[in-house]
Amino acid sequence: MFRGFDGEGNFVDSYLIGYNRAQSGKLTIYLHGAAEAPYDESRALGPLAEAMEVMPLRETVEEWEGEQSFGILYYGVRDWYSPEGIRLLSGDGDWQLPRYGEYSFSGYSISVFCPENDDLTPVRYIWTERAWP
Numbered sequence: 355m356f357r358g359f360d361g362e363g364n365f366v367d368s369y370l371i372g373y374n375r376a377q378s379g380k381l382t383i384y385l386h387g388a389a390e391a392p393y394d395e396s397r398a399l400g401p402l403a404e405a406m407e408v409m410p411l412r413e414t415v416e417e418w419e420g421e422q423s424f425g426i427l428y429y430g431v432r433d434w435y436s437p438e439g440i441r442l443l444s445g446d447g448d449w450q451l452p453r454y455g456e457y458s459f460s461g462y463s464i465s466v467f468c469p470e471n472d473d474l475t476p477v478r479y480i481w482t483e484r485a486w487p
Contacts, residue, residue: 359417397430401462405481408447414466414477421474434459439475445483 358366370384406426415424434440437452440459452459459480467476 369385401481402428402464404434405443405464405479409443409464409479410447418468418474423467423470425469427467430459432463434478441476441477441479443479443481449479
């Protein structure tokens with residue numbers, strides 16, 4: 355769901371966007387349908403856009419030599435209970451692996467995966483605006 359605001363910050367309208375690849379290759383946009391729906395900050399799209407600006411996407415998919423298709427999955431804030439595939443991404447585009455012994459992670463998460471190869475572990479970037487110390 356997108357909410358539209360005017361230049362003064364007043365709510366103007368809402369837009370729901372849906373996509374079902376199994377049904378069609380087109381997006382469906384619903385207007386005026388969710389004006390009263392609560393805003394959920396944990397599903398904000400801003401962190402996705404910011405992370406995609408600095409995320410080393412090309413380098414990530416080059417790790418999967420020979421793969422032809424890739425996907426991006428974003429639900430907003432997610433909780434993870436394993437360090438497998440986790441990379442912590444800072445606002446300046448640097449990333450690091452979790453520290454040894456860390457098993458619990460939470461944050462805006464962007465998963466990069468190969469939809470045609472389940473044997474490859476997705477890379478799960480957890481976005482943070484701050485740079486590493």
